[in-house]
Amino acid sequence: MKTFIRALLLRVASITIFISALFINGYAFILPAVISLALIGYSWAYISVSATSLISKMAKENNRGSVMGGYNLIASLGSMVGSLAGGILSANLSSCLISFSLSWQFLEAQLL
Numbered sequence: 586m587k588t589f590i591r592a593l594l595l596r597v598a599s600i601t602i603f604i605s606a607l608f609i610n611g612y613a614f615i616l617p618a619v620i621s622l623a624l625i626g627y628s629w630a631y632i633s634v635s636a637t638s639l640i641s642k643m644a645k646e647n648n649r650g651s652v653m654g655g656y657n658l659i660a661s662l663g664s665m666v667g668s669l670a671g672g673i674l675s676a677n678l679s680s681c682l683i684s685f686s687l688s689w690q691f692l693e694a695q696l697l
Contacts, residue, residue: 589639592631599624633660 599621606617637656644652 588631589635592628595624595628
């Protein structure tokens with residue numbers, strides 16, 4: 586549980602860095618954005634393992650399989666929808682900086 590909470594706090598901090606980087610003009614936002622996305626990936630490694638363990642421990646013995654299946658279904662659907670929305674936005678927006686930032690916002694939203 587402690588690992589999960591620490592990973593969530595790291596995730597919140599990295600999303601805060603990313604959102605504040607969106608207000609930087611020009612290409613200067615790329616470095617804070619890359620750092621925050623690296624932290625998001627790092628925290629996701631802890632969140633995914635911890636969440637699976639927490640769900641397994643909290644579910645009752647008789648419906649543990651269906652609860653784990655539901656969790657995996659929601660995580661997979663979120664990944665597909667976030668990737669699809671980010672790709673559509675990126676393809677339809679003219680500015681590469683705007684499309685980059687918006688597509689990552691959708692990706693972050695589905696990872697939360």
